[in-house]
Amino acid sequence: MTFLKVRELKKHFKDVKAVNEINFEVKKGEIFGLLGPNGAGKSTTISMISTLVHPDGGDIFYKGESILKNPKPLQKKLGVVPQEIALYPTLTGYENLRFWGNVYGLNGSLLKQRIEEVSKIIGIKDRLKHQIEKYSGGMKRRLNIGAALLHEPELLIMDEPTVGIDPQSRNHILDTVLELNKKGMTIIYTSHYMEEVEYLCSRISIMDQGQIIASGSKGELVEIIKGNKRINLKFDNISDTLLGKIKEISYINNVEIISDEVAITTNNGEAIFKDIINKVSETDSSILSIDVKKPNLEEVFLHLTGKALRD
Template sequence: MLKVENLYKNFGKVNAVDGVSFEVKKGDVFGLLGPNGAGKSTTISMISTLLAPSSGEILYDGKSIFDNQKSVRQRLGVVPQEIALYPTLSGYENLRFWGSIYGLKGSELKNRIEEVSDIIELNGRLKDRVDKYSGGMKRRLNIGAALLHMPEMLIMDEPTVGIDPQSRNHILDTVLKLNNQGITIIYTSHYMEEVEYLCNKVCIMDEGKIIASGSQDELVEMIREKTQINVRLNRVDGLISEKLKEIKGVSDARISDDTVVLHGDNADTLLADIALKVSENGMFIKSIDVKKPNLEAVFLHLTGKALRD
């Protein structure tokens, strides 16, 4: 559906986007995950035809998006990171304005506003001025404006920044509902937990480059040996960590107070062997805590820094 090939964007001597390539297939919820300044917003600005690349190509259904920008824009919905609303107008007036920009009018526009207000759940507040809205309500109206023309693909740039947890959860659930209705989603975020919740495919960006891509399982597989297992015992001695290291798949074991901290390939296959080895050494397990690797750990492994550093 969308193919980005060797994309560059330079601002003077700064390479904001540095040779980025990826593909988004119909039906995907595609995540661009990376810290602020990674190049995510610049990348989607080019996909949205709002910014011309320095070099590279962006294809939509096999054709360059820059050959017929007007047609491409009709097929895309864009939710920018900055709120794109008129604060002195009501919610309804904002939706009517943005719908008219997409060529909607009359009963068609009225019906779409009603449908979209159901999706974003602002029916009872559309008559109010936007400057009376909470941050979460503004974000939801921002999404509604991008849905009026029934886009095939929705591009969302950090849509939950600066809002309360309840509004955030509403937006995340709305994304999944829209995807279930057939809309392909590109979702940028520096919140690992959002991308894990939403996305079936992820590209991790840092300093303008794609440093890893794939499904969540494929990305986590890169560091599967980083699974941490904390085994709290009734007692410990200096030998138990060495005995646990003998288990195939355990890469490291160290003692911390009454707990042995292990790292291994796959906790699901190691737990039985750990329990047996502990029993053979005359001890018993009081508790086990397994910390499986996630996208945050992948980013830390690849870059040496946390996503929100």
Template sequence: MTLLKVENLKKSFKDVNAVNDITFQVNKGEIFGLLGPNGAGKSTTISIISTLLNPTKGKVFYRGEDIFKNPKAIQEKMGVVPQEIALYPTLKGYENLKFWGNLYGLKGNNLKKRIDEVADIVGLKDKLKTKVENYSGGMKRRLNIAAALLHEPEILIMDEPTVGIDPQSRNHILDTVLELNKKGMTIIYTSHYMEEVELLCTRISIMDKGQVIALGTKDELVNIIKGHKKIELTFDNIPPNLLDKLKIIEEVEEVDSKDNIIILTMKNGDMAFKDILDKVMGTESSILSIDIKKPSLEAVFLHLTGRALRD
């Protein structure tokens, strides 16, 4: 079932097209990833979906309804974890959650119960009496998530939730995302960290310069560069004429060498592996290592844009 649908969305700031005619849909119960470098248009897209910004052009539908005709319909069902920390540093953790809970219309025992539940989810139950200014960066991020969960949203938007935090808090947040999704929550997750998106997301939209340049499951995206598996062979000494012998193997697309390493780009690495070994074993040099590099989302982004994701 389609929960959220973005159609031909565009947002311009004077002469800059921050979001340029993008279309995608988010299905109920999935983790949908928006992957791209800083400045790709991810946060602007999220701000429009959250009804914080009006689009220059295009529409967003939530359960089939135009969100800008009835913003409250989606606001009541959405939790947003912004990229910037949205907490009051001089208030305690509990007081922050109480403040946000009141804004969501929660009161009394129901609010207390939800504060206990969300604090437990993010692992901060024993830190609620501490002022937020004394929290670590990771703890602030986790409290930010707790605040967005108080009203039990149907869809959770997380905008770069692990930026600038310690590995332990990062792992806790990633585990929390997976656990929330396992319980049925639909999540839109934006990041420029390739490994996070690969770990978490059911489907992925790769954004660059305000546009969606690829969309699909991880396997579907990697299939874009299906024939770009690489095999790296490290020798004590590269044998004479070996490069020429490897070039004639049908499934070898490209042969490069650097120092004592031969790099093969394959059409089908599995089929050609025996032929490669036969050519190598017919020489007097020794192989020190063989490294098979399968296509990744990083390679897909490089293939589509000509640069690495974090350049």
């Protein structure tokens, strides 16, 4: 039996198809990644899985049972880490954890024990007595995660949990996610940071404009762009003449300017350098550097949508 199955899930807001008949499955014990740019429909999807938003169509099955018909079994075993810091700023870290423990029905010595364990996992044990409005952004994020772990959920949904924090806290959070997964927790991780999803997730679905445009393991997704090379070129001067000359090379699939570089994709890596040098020599521009990119999910997204993940 599939741990979580999403079938033909649909949600429209007026004329906007936020989620448009998507399908995917999450297996027990895996970290499943939902990758996509802002506005792709990731948050709406997890809001529907969390039972917060009712879909316009389709269904979600938790251990074979529809959560639309009976949300209680999932709600008891579900932990959600929202993108926002969903905590009470004027309360202390301890008071926040105690309240969220209460929300999941924990009380007394069991709650105390869980607060102890969770505060160790998220690494803020020594700051629990302080009001969280005095915490750093990273500490708030960690407490935000801790509040979702108190009842030892089977399924943890993390919606962009590392937005706006320092690299140290980010690394701590990523390590925490791996550690929780090692203990058997199933995790759905959404992010628009390709590196995080690559680092954490065993299977990934890429979303764009409310649809899943590709699914699989990282290796399977990279296979999509097998043979495609991405080359970033830096010039002293980027002109229309230069771009026109490069586009004359027949086996170049795509040319775009990203920041101060010209990014090209091609499936002929053998002759490309010679032809580029010849074409550039016909212009006033000179090549400053050439960077051949290793295929990654960013490339896959670019290949599939024609735009960068962070656009």
